Amino acid sequence: MRGEIIWITAEQLIAANARQVPNAFVRDRNSLESAVAAPVNLSLYEAQYDLVVLAVHLLHAVAMAHPFEDGNKRAAFFAAAAFLELNGAIFAPPDTEETAQWVTGLIEHGIDQKTLCELLRPFVLVL
Numbered sequence: 175m176r177g178e179i180i181w182i183t184a185e186q187l188i189a190a191n192a193r194q195v196p197n198a199f200v201r202d203r204n205s206l207e208s209a210v211a212a213p214v215n216l217s218l219y220e221a222q223y224d225l226v227v228l229a230v231h232l233l234h235a236v237a238m239a240h241p242f243e244d245g246n247k248r249a250a251f252f253a254a255a256a257f258l259e260l261n262g263a264i265f266a267p268p269d270t271e272e273t274a275q276w277v278t279g280l281i282e283h284g285i286d287q288k289t290l291c292e293l294l295r296p297f298v299l300v301l
Contacts (some may be wrong), residue, residue, distance in 0.1 A: 180260040195245035206241035229254040267297040
């Protein structure tokens with residue numbers, strides 16, 4: 175990681191979701207703001223600086239907040255990927271059903287954040 179952590183903003187996530195989901199709109203702006211703040215708080219108050227942990231925490235927070243009318247899982251995954259890339263990491267997970275199941279597993283409580291970190295870490299190269 176290079177220097178200070180760069181955080182995803184609600185505006186960036188709204189724009190990304192609009193590109194992915196036609197006619198998408200924000201259902202709950204406050205929950206979206208809370209979701210993008212979740213990894214910031216984890217970093218500040220629990221001294222967590224591991225980019226993969228922070229990305230998965232962001233993914234989980236966005237997905238569970240359900241801030242958009244549609245496309246919440248996609249937005250959550252995009253947020254995690256964009257966060258990693260903004261912070262100098264290369265993120266190249268396989269584009270497979272299994273990867274989608276990992277994300278769904280986290281959302282449906284079939285796997286926890288630590289497990290998803292372990293599953294995704296091999297696909298993250300921090301420069």
